[in-house]
Amino acid sequence: MNAASLENIEEHGQHEQYQSTQEARKSNAYSEVPTSSRNKKSKHDHLEGMTDMLRGEMNNLANAIDRLSTMPPIPESEIWQMVQVLDLEPNLILHRRSRMLSSKLSNYLTLFLILFCVSLTPALAVKNSYIVYLGEHSHGPGVTSADLHSVVDSHHEFLGSFLGSKEKAKDAIFYSYKRHINGFAAVLEDDQVEEIQRHPSVISIFLNKARKLHTTHSWEFMMLEKNGVVHPSSLWKKARFGQDIIIANLDTGVWPESESFSDEGFGPIPSRWKGICQNDNTTAGFSCNKKLIGARYFNKGYIASGGNVSASMSTVRDYDGHGSHTLSTAAGNIVHGASVLGVANGTAKGGSPHARVAAYKVCWPPVDGAGCMDADILKAFDTAIHDGVDVISVSLGGTPSDYLEDGLAIGSFHAVKNGIVVVASAGNDGPDSGTVTNVAPWIITVAASTLDRNIQNSVQLQNGLLLKGTSLSKPTTPEENFYPLISAAQAKAANASTNDAIRCKKGTLDPKKVKGKILACLRGETALIDKGHQAALAGAVGMILCNNKTTGSEIFAIPHVLPAIHVNYTDGVQVFEYIASSKDPRAYITTPETVLRTKPAPFMASFSSTGPNSVTPQILKPDVTAPGVDIIAAYSEAANPTEEDYDKRKTSFNMISGTSMSCPHVAGVVGLLKSLHPDWSPAAIRSAIMSTARTRDNTGNPMRDETEKDKATQFNYGAGHMRPNRAMNPGLVYDLTVNDYLDFLCSLGYNQKNITKFSGTRSTYQCHKKHGLNLLDFNNPAITIPNISPSAPVTITRTLKNVGSPGVYAANVRLPRRMFSVSVEPSVLMFDHIGQEKSFKLTIEVKDAKAVKDGYVPGELLWTDRLHYVRSPIAVASLSDIKKP
Incomplete structure (x- = not known):
C-alpha cells in the first residue's frame, strides 16, 4: 500500500x-x-422513548396500560431517579403505588403516575449549583472561631432573606467561604439567582462550572544538573533544593506510600503550617508525614452538580494517578531506579525535592468529560491560603470567562494577595489559536514543550x-x-x-x-x-x-x-x-x-493551547513553556498506566504528557525562587521566569512547533522556555502590587463598589476612572498590542525594578523595520541599588500599513547591562487583524 x-x-x-x-x-x-462524540446515546434513552409515548396516551389510561404490558420491565432505580429529577413528592408516589397490584405493570403504572403528577404541576423550576461571590472578608488574618461562625451565620442570613428562612438557606448552602474569600456555594433556582444578582453586596454569581485535568531528565535539560551532578552555581544548590517551602497541589489527590513522598531525612514540620491531614475515611488507610504534611478533599460542589462519590472514594487518596504525578513533578523526593514498567530507568525528582507538600483533592471521576468543580476549587484555595502554603500548582482548567465569574481566577487572586504564587496549566486544546485558559494576569500560565x-x-x-x-x-x-x-x-x-x-x-x-x-x-x-x-x-x-x-x-x-x-x-x-x-x-x-541529548529540543507540543488571550488580548498568554511531553513521575498504584479496564498492570511511576505536566515544573522552580528570594512578590517571580526564558532550541535555531516546519511564536510559548538558573538572577523585574491588579480590573470596567469588595473593606484603593490605566500600560513582562492603528503611533509605559547589582542597562528593540518605526525613551537606565525603580516609554508606529496584514507581528524588547538580559516578547497586530494570530 x-x-x-x-x-x-x-x-x-x-x-x-x-x-x-x-x-x-x-x-x-x-x-x-x-x-x-462518545456514548452518544443516554443509558436512559429507552426510558425517554416510553415517556414520550405515555404523554401521548395520558387521556387513555387503559390503552396506555395495554401498550405498556408488552414492554420489558423498567428497573426500579430508574423510576426513583425520575422522581428525584422531576423533584416530585415521593410520599405521594409511594402512597399511590402501595395500592397498585404487585405485577409486571406496577413500575409502568408508577411511571404513568409520575407523568400525571407532572401534567398537573406548573413548569418545574430548574435548580443548579452556583457560587455567590462577595469579595474579601474584613476580619483579617487574626481570625477567631467566633469570626468564622459569624461568617457562616451571615451567609445563612443573607440567603435566607431570598429563600424565606435561614433553615432553607442552610439546606441550600453546601460551602461557606469564610477565611479569605467571602462567599458561598448553594443550590438555587434561576429566578432566585436573578434576584440575588441585583443585591448591592454581590460582586458576581456564577454557575459551579466543571473543569478538566490538563494532563527525571527534564531537570538536567533545564541545566539544574549535569550527568547527575549538581553544580555549586545551580539554583538547586543555592535554594537548598527548596527546603521547607510548602507547595500545594489542587488535583486528584496523592498516593501517600510513594517513595516520592517519603519523609526520610526530613526535620520537623514548619511551625507556620496550619493545615491538617484529613483521614476521616478509615477504609482508605491514608496518613501524612513530615514530607506530605497536609491533605484535604473537597467534593460538595461535585456532588451538587450530579457527581457520584462512594463512601470509599471520599478520601484524599489518589485513585487516578494524575495528582500524584503532578505533585511529585513539583516537589517529589529524589528516587533512584525509577522506571515505567521496566522502561526508561533513571532517577526521578521534583523541582523542589526538599520542599514540603500538601494535596488538595478537587477532581473526581469526570461527568461529561470534566470532574473538577469551581465550588470545590474555590474552597481549596480559601483553605490553602489559611493553611500557610507558599506555592499553589493547578493542572486543570476550563473555558476562559470573566475574571470575576471564574473560580480559579478569583481563588488565585486572593492567594497572590497573600503572597502565594499560583501556577496553572495553559490547556491541551492546541494547536488551534485562542484556546489558552487560566489567563488572569496574576497567574503564571504554562504551555508544554519537549525535552531532549x-x-x-x-x-x-x-x-x-x-x-x-x-x-x-x-x-x-x-x-x-x-x-x-x-x-x-x-x-x-x-x-x-x-x-x-x-x-x-x-x-x-x-x-x-x-x-x-x-x-x-x-x-x-x-x-x-x-x-x-x-x-x-x-x-x-x-x-x-x-x-x-x-x-x-x-x-x-x-x-x-x-x-x-x-x-x-x-x-x-x-x-x-x-x-x-x-x-x-x-x-x-x-x-x-x-x-x-536529542535534537532539536525543545519544540512545542501540538496539544499545548495557544494564544491570543480570549478575555484580555492585551495580556500575553501563555506566559512561559516547560517540559510537558513524556514526563516520568510518581503514580497511583490504584490506577493502571493506561486507565483502561482491561489493563491490570500496576506501576509506581508513569510517563504522561500534557500541560498538566509542564505546570508543576514551573511550580517546582517557583519553590526554589521563593526559598532563595523570600522577599520577592509573586509578580517579581513571574517576571524573573519570563524575562530570562529562551526562544531558541539546542541547535541554536528558533523554537518550532511539533511539525518541525513552522516557527513557534509568543502565542505558543509565551516568553519562551524556562531557564531556572537564569531566573534566580534576572537583574531587573517588572513588578506588580495588588493595587496594580485592581487598576487592571478598573480598566476593564468593574465598578468601584465591586473593586472595594474584591480588595477587602480594609483596602483604601480607589478606582480613578478619569485617569485610569490604559491596558497597554499594565506592567506586564510581555507587550501585546492587538489594535494598533496604521495612522497613529502607540506609546506604552513600563517600570523596571532592580533586584541585582548596580548597573547601566541599554534598550534594544527588534521589530521588522520595514513595517514599524520604534523608539524607547529613555534608551538607557542606570540603577544604583536594589529596589530602585525606573520607568520608560516605548513608541511603535506603523510605517507600511500594507505589510502589517498577516496577523500578529512578533518582536522583542531587550534591556541588558552585558551581564543580565531582560527580555520582553512583543506581539503587534493592526486593527483589521486582531483575530488572526
Whole structure:
C-alpha cells in the first residue's frame, strides 16, 4: 500500500477526529475521539422513548396500560431517579403505588403516575449549583472561631432573606467561604439567582462550572544538573533544593506510600503550617508525614452538580494517578531506579525535592468529560491560603470567562494577595489559536514543550530497512526473530470495511489472519492504546502503529499491552509499501531504550493551547513553556498506566504528557525562587521566569512547533522556555502590587463598589476612572498590542525594578523595520541599588500599513547591562487583524 492508497483511505474516513495529546484524560486514555462524540446515546434513552409515548396516551389510561404490558420491565432505580429529577413528592408516589397490584405493570403504572403528577404541576423550576461571590472578608488574618461562625451565620442570613428562612438557606448552602474569600456555594433556582444578582453586596454569581485535568531528565535539560551532578552555581544548590517551602497541589489527590513522598531525612514540620491531614475515611488507610504534611478533599460542589462519590472514594487518596504525578513533578523526593514498567530507568525528582507538600483533592471521576468543580476549587484555595502554603500548582482548567465569574481566577487572586504564587496549566486544546485558559494576569500560565530525551525503539524489516519510533512496551518475544507482518486492512473480518480494519477498530480484525503475526495499524478515529488491545485480542505478537498524513511526525511513548512501536507518517508509508510489495513480509520490534541529548529540543507540543488571550488580548498568554511531553513521575498504584479496564498492570511511576505536566515544573522552580528570594512578590517571580526564558532550541535555531516546519511564536510559548538558573538572577523585574491588579480590573470596567469588595473593606484603593490605566500600560513582562492603528503611533509605559547589582542597562528593540518605526525613551537606565525603580516609554508606529496584514507581528524588547538580559516578547497586530494570530 503506497502513500496515495493511504490518502484515499483517509479521504474515505474524512470524518476522522483526533486529539494529538497523549494525555487524553479520564474519558479514554490516549484517546483520539473527542469526549462529546462518545456514548452518544443516554443509558436512559429507552426510558425517554416510553415517556414520550405515555404523554401521548395520558387521556387513555387503559390503552396506555395495554401498550405498556408488552414492554420489558423498567428497573426500579430508574423510576426513583425520575422522581428525584422531576423533584416530585415521593410520599405521594409511594402512597399511590402501595395500592397498585404487585405485577409486571406496577413500575409502568408508577411511571404513568409520575407523568400525571407532572401534567398537573406548573413548569418545574430548574435548580443548579452556583457560587455567590462577595469579595474579601474584613476580619483579617487574626481570625477567631467566633469570626468564622459569624461568617457562616451571615451567609445563612443573607440567603435566607431570598429563600424565606435561614433553615432553607442552610439546606441550600453546601460551602461557606469564610477565611479569605467571602462567599458561598448553594443550590438555587434561576429566578432566585436573578434576584440575588441585583443585591448591592454581590460582586458576581456564577454557575459551579466543571473543569478538566490538563494532563527525571527534564531537570538536567533545564541545566539544574549535569550527568547527575549538581553544580555549586545551580539554583538547586543555592535554594537548598527548596527546603521547607510548602507547595500545594489542587488535583486528584496523592498516593501517600510513594517513595516520592517519603519523609526520610526530613526535620520537623514548619511551625507556620496550619493545615491538617484529613483521614476521616478509615477504609482508605491514608496518613501524612513530615514530607506530605497536609491533605484535604473537597467534593460538595461535585456532588451538587450530579457527581457520584462512594463512601470509599471520599478520601484524599489518589485513585487516578494524575495528582500524584503532578505533585511529585513539583516537589517529589529524589528516587533512584525509577522506571515505567521496566522502561526508561533513571532517577526521578521534583523541582523542589526538599520542599514540603500538601494535596488538595478537587477532581473526581469526570461527568461529561470534566470532574473538577469551581465550588470545590474555590474552597481549596480559601483553605490553602489559611493553611500557610507558599506555592499553589493547578493542572486543570476550563473555558476562559470573566475574571470575576471564574473560580480559579478569583481563588488565585486572593492567594497572590497573600503572597502565594499560583501556577496553572495553559490547556491541551492546541494547536488551534485562542484556546489558552487560566489567563488572569496574576497567574503564571504554562504551555508544554519537549525535552531532549526520547524513549526509542526500532522495527527491523526483513528487506533491511530499520525504522525508528517509540513505545513503552517491552517485547516478550525474542529479538532478531522475524515474524510475519500483515496490514490490518488485509486482516479484516468478513463484515468489516477496509477503512475500519486498517485502523484496528473493535471487531474488525479476523483472528485467523492475525494470529502469530505483527500487525500494522493506521492511526486515527480510536484510542491509540485501544489499537494495541484489539491487535492483542486478535492474536498479534506485535503492532506497528503508523501515523496518518494529518498527524505527521507526532509520536508517543505508550505502554501498549503487546510489543509495539509508533512510527511517523513517512516511515508508516514505507511499512505499508513493503507489505504490499513483498510475498512474505517479516519484521521484528526491538526493546525501547532511553536516548538523551536529542535534537532539536525543545519544540512545542501540538496539544499545548495557544494564544491570543480570549478575555484580555492585551495580556500575553501563555506566559512561559516547560517540559510537558513524556514526563516520568510518581503514580497511583490504584490506577493502571493506561486507565483502561482491561489493563491490570500496576506501576509506581508513569510517563504522561500534557500541560498538566509542564505546570508543576514551573511550580517546582517557583519553590526554589521563593526559598532563595523570600522577599520577592509573586509578580517579581513571574517576571524573573519570563524575562530570562529562551526562544531558541539546542541547535541554536528558533523554537518550532511539533511539525518541525513552522516557527513557534509568543502565542505558543509565551516568553519562551524556562531557564531556572537564569531566573534566580534576572537583574531587573517588572513588578506588580495588588493595587496594580485592581487598576487592571478598573480598566476593564468593574465598578468601584465591586473593586472595594474584591480588595477587602480594609483596602483604601480607589478606582480613578478619569485617569485610569490604559491596558497597554499594565506592567506586564510581555507587550501585546492587538489594535494598533496604521495612522497613529502607540506609546506604552513600563517600570523596571532592580533586584541585582548596580548597573547601566541599554534598550534594544527588534521589530521588522520595514513595517514599524520604534523608539524607547529613555534608551538607557542606570540603577544604583536594589529596589530602585525606573520607568520608560516605548513608541511603535506603523510605517507600511500594507505589510502589517498577516496577523500578529512578533518582536522583542531587550534591556541588558552585558551581564543580565531582560527580555520582553512583543506581539503587534493592526486593527483589521486582531483575530488572526
